[in-house]
Amino acid sequence: MARYINAVCRLCRREGQKLFLKGNKCVSEKCPLARRAYAPGQHGQNKPKLSNYGLQLREKQKVKRMYGVLERQFRRYFATASKSKGVTGKVLLQLLERRLDNTIFRLGMGVSRSQARQIVRHNFIIVNKRRVNIPSYLVNTADIIEVVPKERAQKRIRENLELTKDRSIPSWLEFDQAALKAKVLRLPEKEDIQQPIHEQLIVELYSK
Numbered sequence: 001m002a003r004y005i006n007a008v009c010r011l012c013r014r015e016g017q018k019l020f021l022k023g024n025k026c027v028s029e030k031c032p033l034a035r036r037a038y039a040p041g042q043h044g045q046n047k048p049k050l051s052n053y054g055l056q057l058r059e060k061q062k063v064k065r066m067y068g069v070l071e072r073q074f075r076r077y078f079a080t081a082s083k084s085k086g087v088t089g090k091v092l093l094q095l096l097e098r099r100l101d102n103t104i105f106r107l108g109m110g111v112s113r114s115q116a117r118q119i120v121r122h123n124f125i126i127v128n129k130r131r132v133n134i135p136s137y138l139v140n141t142a143d144i145i146e147v148v149p150k151e152r153a154q155k156r157i158r159e160n161l162e163l164t165k166d167r168s169i170p171s172w173l174e175f176d177q178a179a180l181k182a183k184v185l186r187l188p189e190k191e192d193i194q195q196p197i198h199e200q201l202i203v204e205l206y207s208k
Helices: 008-013 021-027 052-066 073-081 088-096 099-108 113-121 151-164 199-206
Strands: 124-128 144-147 174-175 179-185
Touching: 052 073, 052 199, 073 088, 073 199, 088 199, 099 124, 099 144, 113 124, 113 144, 113 151, 144 151
Parallel strands: none
Antiparallel strands: 124 144, 144 179, 174 179
């Protein structure tokens, strides 16, 4: 399965904002974006005025990198959203937010989305009494998410929960930390996403 394996701090610097790709480490004073708040590379400090296309492209790249999705998969999400009922941009964000790896991250079981992806791939997660190891699996209303009853998995998750104890859990999820059991109360909305996203720019980009 293809994935980005290079330095992720360069991605935050390129987008000019923290994407929290390293979880708690991104709030440290050692964050490269805090020390060098400009794009990487030889001409990174030159900030040309972006065209409309440039703004649309940067927004798409930001969202794609935030959720750890590559281009082909992101296009599939957009195609699905454009065929669905409702506003295309909001449906697109909803699909990305419903990914199982993102859900694990939102619950605090993973310090970052990449770590949450690894947790899912390592067979630590059960959805509706069935083990699921596909990070792109889409959760739905009333789904029950649990951690497998293995000491290694339970210990790993509890360590992560201690590291993410200050992170708020979105209202579309309900979480019993003692039992390591969560429930999807409803589908996520744009208001549940903590970072600013201008999804209409992405729609305009792919609609050309």
